[in-house]
Amino acid sequence: xxxxxxxxxxxxxxxxxxxxxxxxxxxxxxxxxxxxxxxxxxxxxxxxxxxxxxxxxxxxxxxxxxxxxxxxxxxxxxxxxxxxxxxxxxxxxxxxxxxxxxxxxxxxxxxxxxxxxxxxxxxxxxxxxxxxxxxxxxxxxxxxxxxxxxxxxxxxxxxxxxxxxxxxxxxxxxxxxxxxxxxxxxxxxxxxxxxxxxxxxxxxxxxxxxxxxxxxxxxxxxxxxxxxxxxxxxxxxxxxxxxxxxxxxxxxxxxxxxxxxxxxxxxxxxxxxxxxxxxxxxxxxxxxxxxxxxxxxxxxxxxxxxxxxxxxxxxxxxxxxxxxxxxxxxxxxxxxxxxxxxxxxxxxxxxxxxxxxxxxxxxxxxxxxxxxxxxxxxxxxxxxxxxxxxxxxxxxxxxxxxxxxxxxxxxxxxxxxxxxxx
Amino acid sequence: xxxxxxxxxxxxxxxxxxxxxxxxxxxxxxxxxxxxxxxxxxxxxxxxxxxxxxxxxxxxxxxxxxxxxxxxxxxxxxxxxxxxxxxxxxxxxxxxxxxxxxxxxxxxxxxxxxxxxxxxxxxxxxxxxxxxxxxxxxxxxxxxxxxxxxxxxxxxxxxxxxxxxxxxxxxxxxxxxxxxxxxxxxxxxxxxxxxxxxxxxxxxxxxxxxxxxxxxxxxxxxxxxxxxxxxxxxxxxxxxxxxxxxxxxxxxxxxxxxxxxxxxxxxxxxxxxxxxxxxxxxxxxxxxxxxxxxxxxxxxxxxxxxxxxxxxxxxxxxxxxxxxxxxxxxxxxxxxxxxxxxxxxxxxxxxxxxxxxxxxxxxxxxxxxxxxxxxxxxxxxxxxxxxxxxxxxxxxxxxxxxxxxxxxxxxxxxxxxxxxxx
Numbered sequence: 051x052x053x054x055x056x057x058x059x060x061x062x063x064x065x066x067x068x069x070x071x072x073x074x075x076x077x078x079x080x081x082x083x084x085x086x087x088x089x090x091x092x093x094x095x096x097x098x099x100x101x102x103x104x105x106x107x108x109x110x111x112x113x114x115x116x117x118x119x120x121x122x123x124x125x126x127x128x129x130x131x132x133x134x135x136x137x138x139x140x141x142x143x144x145x146x147x148x149x150x151x152x153x154x155x156x157x158x159x160x161x162x163x164x165x166x167x168x169x170x171x172x173x174x175x176x177x178x179x180x181x182x183x184x185x186x187x188x189x190x191x192x193x194x195x196x197x198x199x200x201x202x203x204x205x206x207x208x209x210x211x212x213x214x215x216x217x218x219x220x221x222x223x224x225x226x227x228x229x230x231x232x233x234x235x236x237x238x239x240x241x242x243x244x245x246x247x248x249x250x251x252x253x254x255x256x257x258x259x260x261x262x263x264x265x266x267x268x269x270x271x272x273x274x275x276x277x278x279x280x281x282x283x284x285x286x287x288x289x290x291x292x293x294x295x296x297x298x299x300x301x302x303x304x305x306x307x308x309x310x311x312x313x314x315x316x317x318x319x320x321x322x323x324x325x326x327x328x329x330x331x332x333x334x335x336x337x338x339x340x341x342x343x344x345x346x347x348x349x350x351x352x353x354x355x356x357x358x359x360x361x362x363x364x365x366x367x368x369x370x371x372x373x374x375x376x377x378x379x380x381x382x383x384x385x386x387x388x389x390x391x392x393x394x395x396x397x398x399x400x401x402x403x404x405x406x407x408x409x410x411x412x413x414x415x416x417x418x419x420x421x422x423x424x425x426x427x428x429x430x431x432x433x434x435x436x437x438x439x440x441x442x443x444x445x446x447x448x449x450x451x452x453x454x455x456x457x458x459x460x461x462x463x464x465x466x467x468x469x470x471x472x
Numbered sequence: 473x474x475x476x477x478x479x480x481x482x483x484x485x486x487x488x489x490x491x492x493x494x495x496x497x498x499x500x501x502x503x504x505x506x507x508x509x510x511x512x513x514x515x516x517x518x519x520x521x522x523x524x525x526x527x528x529x530x531x532x533x534x535x536x537x538x539x540x541x542x543x544x545x546x547x548x549x550x551x552x553x554x555x556x557x558x559x560x561x562x563x564x565x566x567x568x569x570x571x572x573x574x575x576x577x578x579x580x581x582x583x584x585x586x587x588x589x590x591x592x593x594x595x596x597x598x599x600x601x602x603x604x605x606x607x608x609x610x611x612x613x614x615x616x617x618x619x620x621x622x623x624x625x626x627x628x629x630x631x632x633x634x635x636x637x638x639x640x641x642x643x644x645x646x647x648x649x650x651x652x653x654x655x656x657x658x659x660x661x662x663x664x665x666x667x668x669x670x671x672x673x674x675x676x677x678x679x680x681x682x683x684x685x686x687x688x689x690x691x692x693x694x695x696x697x698x699x700x701x702x703x704x705x706x707x708x709x710x711x712x713x714x715x716x717x718x719x720x721x722x723x724x725x726x727x728x729x730x731x732x733x734x735x736x737x738x739x740x741x742x743x744x745x746x747x748x749x750x751x752x753x754x755x756x757x758x759x760x761x762x763x764x765x766x767x768x769x770x771x772x773x774x775x776x777x778x779x780x781x782x783x784x785x786x787x788x789x790x791x792x793x794x795x796x797x798x799x800x801x802x803x804x805x806x807x808x809x810x811x812x813x814x815x816x817x818x819x820x821x822x823x824x825x826x827x828x829x830x831x832x833x834x835x836x837x838x839x840x841x842x843x844x845x846x847x848x849x850x851x852x853x854x855x856x857x858x859x860x861x862x863x864x865x866x867x868x869x870x871x872x873x874x875x876x877x878x879x880x881x882x883x884x885x886x887x888x889x890x891x892x893x894x
Contacts (some may be wrong), residue, residue, distance in 0.1 A: 079647065082618025098621035133649045135687055137712035141736045142647050145709065148739030149770050149778075149820075155740070196504025198553050199520035225564050227555040264690065266716045267555055287567065290559035292686045292714035314567030318577070322744040336481065348571050356571075398571075448702050 054126035055164055056103060056375045057143040059159035061121050062324055068121035069105050076100035076125050076178070079147060099145045101126040122156070126375070134167030136293040136340060138195075149321040152324040158331050159375040160339070165389070169301050173308040173343040174390025175415060181282070181308070182218050187446055188414050190438050191395065193421035195278070197226060203231050206240040208431070212424065213248030213256055215435015219417065220245075222261035222285050224312045234260065234272065235279040241281045259283040259310045259344075266295055271304050281383045286342075288333075289315040293340045298339025310395075311342035329360045334367035337392060344393040344417065346443055351407060352399010360436070361396055362411065368392040368441035395419050402461060403443035403451065418442065428463050437464035476548035477586055478525060478797045479565040480579035484746055487630045490543035491527050494793065496512035498522035498547050501569060502767065523548040544578070548797070558715040558762060565699055566749070572708050574746040576772075581797040582761070587811070591723050595730040595765040596812025598792070603704070603730070604677045605639050609868055610836050612860050613641040613817065615843035619648060627654050628662040630853070635670030635678055637857015638805050641839065642667075643707050644683035656682065656694065657701040664702045681707040681732040681766075687716060688717055695727050705730045708764075711737040711754075715762040721799030722763025732817075733764035751782045756789035759814060766815040766839065773829060773893070774821010783818055784833065790814040817841050824883060827863035840864065850885050860888035 058206055061071060077084045080100040087095065103124040110118045114356035125143070132138035144155045171177070179185050185456045188284055190214040197205050212220050222242075228234060238260055245256045260276055262269055262284045269291070273284055288296045288311045300309055319326040320333070333347045345368060349359040366372065396408065401423035408418055418438060427434030440461040451470050455462035483493060499506045501818055502522035509517065525546040525769040532540045547565070554560035566577045569589050593599070601607050614634040619627050634642050642663075650656060660682055667678045684691055684706045691713070695706055710718045710733045722731055735755055741748040742755070755769040767790060788794065791813045816838055818830065823845035830840055840860060849856030859882040867884070868878035877884035 078618075080618070081621055095621045110506075130651075131647070131649075132617065133651075133686060135685075137688075137709060138649045138685060141709045144740065145646055145712070145734075145736030148737055149743075150733065150739065152743075153739075178830060196500075196502070199503055199517045226569055227553075227560045229552075229555075263557075263560060265720060266559075267720055269690075287559060290563050290567070290714065291716060292688065292712065294713060295717075298687060298689055312567075313571065314563045315570055317570030317572065317575075318741050318748045320521065321571075321574075322747045325744045326740045326748070351868050395825045432886070 052373055053129055053161055053163065054101070055129050055139060055143070055161050056124055056126050056157070056159040057155060058122055058124040059147070060154045060156050061123055061208040062117070062152035064116045064119055068107050068123065069102075070126065071121075072102040072105045072123045075147060076102050079125075079142060080127065080131060098128055100128065119221065119302070120123055120216070124157075129161045129164045133209065134164060136297060136336060147310065148325075154322070154324060154328065155324055155331060156328040158335055160373055161375050165339075165373065165395070168250075168297065168339050169341065169394050170338065170389030171341050171343045172300055172305075172390075173368075175393040176390065178257070178308050178343055178393055181470065182257065184218060184254075186414075187442055188409060188412070189218040189393075189417040190216070190435070190442065191221060191417045191419040191462065192217040192424045192435060193221050193419065194223045194226070195421055195425045196225055197232070199231070201231050202236060202240050205237065206244050209241045209258070210244040210248055211431035212435060213245050214251060215424065215432040216252050216254065216439045217256070217284070217435045218254070219259065219422070221310060224261060224285060224287055224314050226261050227263045233320055234276055238276060238279040238281045242282075257283040257301045257308065259285040261285045261287075266291060269295065270299060270302055270305070273299060273302075277305070277307060281307060283310060285310045285312055287314045288340070288342065289313070289314050289319070290335065293336050296337075296340040296342060308343035310344040311337045311346065313345075313347050316347070328363075329356060330363035330367050334364040335373060338368055338389055339373070344394050344395055346395045346397045346419065347397035348398050349394070349400060349408075351404045365394045365412060365415075368394050380409065391415075393417055401468035402437045402441035402464040402470050406445045407471055408449065409445050423464075426467075427460070429460060433460040433463065436460040475551055475585065476523070476797055477551055477561060477565070477583050477747055477772065478548050478579070478581040479577060480526055480544055480548055481544040481569070482576045482578050482791055483539065483545055484539070486538045489522075490529050490545060492549065494524040494527045494545045494862035495541075497545065497569060498524050500549075500555060501564060502549065502559060520550055520553055522550065522741055526680070530691055546579075551583045551586050556586060558719060558758060558813035561586070565666050567625040570747075576744070576748055576750065577753060578750040582795055583797050587761075587795065589720065590761050590811065591763065592811030593763050593765045593814050594722055594727075594812075597815040598812065600730050600815055601678070606640060606676075606677065606838075609864055610831060610834070611640040611815075612638065612864065613643060613839045613841040614639040614846050614857060615643050615819075615841065616645045616648070617843055617847045619645055619654065621653070622846065623653050624662050626660060627659065628666050631680075631804070632666040632670055633853035634857060635667050636673060637846065637854040638676065639678070639846070639857045639863045640676070641679045641681065641705070643681040643732060646683060646707060646736050648683050649685045656698055660698060660701040660703045664704075679705040679730065681705040681785065683707045685709070688713060689720060691717065692721060692724055692727070694725075695721060699727070705732060707732045707734055709734050709736045710759065710764065711735070711741070715758050718759075718762040718764060730765035731763065732766040733759045735767075735769050738769070748760065750785075751778060752789050756786040757795060760790055760811055761795070764814050766817055768817045768819045768841065770820050771818035771822060773818070773826045773828075782893045787816045787834060787837075790816050813837075815839055821865055822884040823890035824859045824863035825890050827860065828867045828873065829893055831864075831867050845886075848889075849882070850889055851882060855882040855885065858882040
């Protein structure tokens, strides 16, 4: 099966013959027609024909409405039919089909040959840890609060306060575009300067993910301009540009810093049970395939909520090697085709009292990411960063936050403000 | 208001204070916080602050469940906050917000200044008509049926049969990518040759929209290669690449042929009532803004169904000047900022018996587009094209299809096969 990519759909229909529907997809999205072809032509077309791999029908249970009737359908698409890029794959497996009733793309698995076209994350989780020199704990990231309309000194101050609290990464606001007040190169210059100042005090490294924006054809040169100006990471609104743009940026040998994928616009595609693309595909497999070193997604803990099982599914596909259509391949030693893991960054609504929960779900392979939970700390932004680092230290040592807080006033103040969720 | 772009959302919530929610959006997606700012800073930030323009709350009617409670909220975003590109606009108005509960982006209106960054369709409806020399009737387009796995002679034959029936445009299958059997330049060469052969018989011009595929950074050079090889139109899977890629292609002065936007993947975004982006924005305003000369979208008539009112909303925004946030502007004589109209192409499930319905909904400003309704004609593909032309002629002359068919056997045969819907 290694010459096929697999797509799994959840198809809702009150009365469809789902097996017939599956055959219709396998034929319709590949060779167009089959049973009516002359035998000679069948022999020639066979290698282009899609195959039905599985049809699992879920009839409504007692008391459930007929509208809940669905099937999970898996189709194998011969990879000879499409070129080695994400647009070709997506248009093949979900181009026309996305418009054909209640149907959601819930999984993709890639052939070894297709995967070979994708170098994957250049740094990945391990590479980001190496850059920071931190291997023994989850990382901590801080989000700029809105700095639209800010001038450089105010931006610098906010940056410094975040950095001085001991965060490992700071990301630009994703709605900060090229603008006359804080243009890319100036922003990098003053923020990296603030990072150095903080570093002298905290003794730790920091990555600043600067927002890469503007016309698509200029993004690579913008990225290189950012690197020349001293940037050590990039933030990118992948879904507003397309996965292929990320793929080309991440594969560019001159872009020598990690790329952080922002999920802006993702909510237009993943939340409906009936339409769109599941989070583990949209913010998981496709982001990693396209080469995101770090991937932000809505956490199940805070204000912008994604169900916990969907978060764990994203984590699974960012970290493990479960991308291959050829199952036997996964166990093979052919390591050069194993993509580096993308660092999971569950985001939104995070405060220090959630750290034990986050680490229970993600272990150490996670970046704890906060905005309001740092800037909104009653003792200020620096204390906000410290409270998170204390919560992480406590959790790693197996100490209850409440106990650790007795000797750590920043954590105590955070708990008094936001509580602890266990 | 001309320095603002307007976004309208449909927000579902069983108990929210929608006015408070609207203020939260206007502030949260621009300056971040407002009431707590010192007065001096307010003065500086005022021009970056979003404004609530309208909140229309729809309480559930008698007997309607509380889950149907929603509000249409319109927010004005200062265009000083974002650069003059679609990714920046979308990330601003629907980046984070798309992930914040049940909310759908249902309208966008652009400031005059923002619009000035978009040349719009290079040909547009009028330009396409001029190229074809047809101004007095709706156009007819034919879709290749699947030609994946075909060799050049079979492809040529299918092309010729479509062209000989009198269609005005033929589009590639959108799942036909660069491949060794029918590579781009060879495909163009043999199809344009078949077009000339047909043209000598029918006496009419024909546009062949060849599928533009491959890595994003190579698309412009692929397009130019296609033009050198004789292509006279391009097909493009816009949503698999991003609107900005279309914007850059359409604005490229060396791309001198019309671009036809395919809606592949659109069903991942528009159908849910609660999430995503409405068809009139996704397949209407943004396609036209990005410069699509022709726009395909699912018709309300056939197999892949979109509600009729959504089709008419797409038609409206493709054809009229209702794109401006500044209403007074619409009436102004400042014609250079009026984007050319994009040709509407309602697609899927179309047969000749639907032509009166299509023309009633769209008038002459439409391309009648068929696949199975041409290839599946009992008398063959040529007869399939003719039956459509006859149906169009009859309808324009105010003659019932049934009557016209008495002297037009191709139309009669089509009606016998698919019927007439009125």
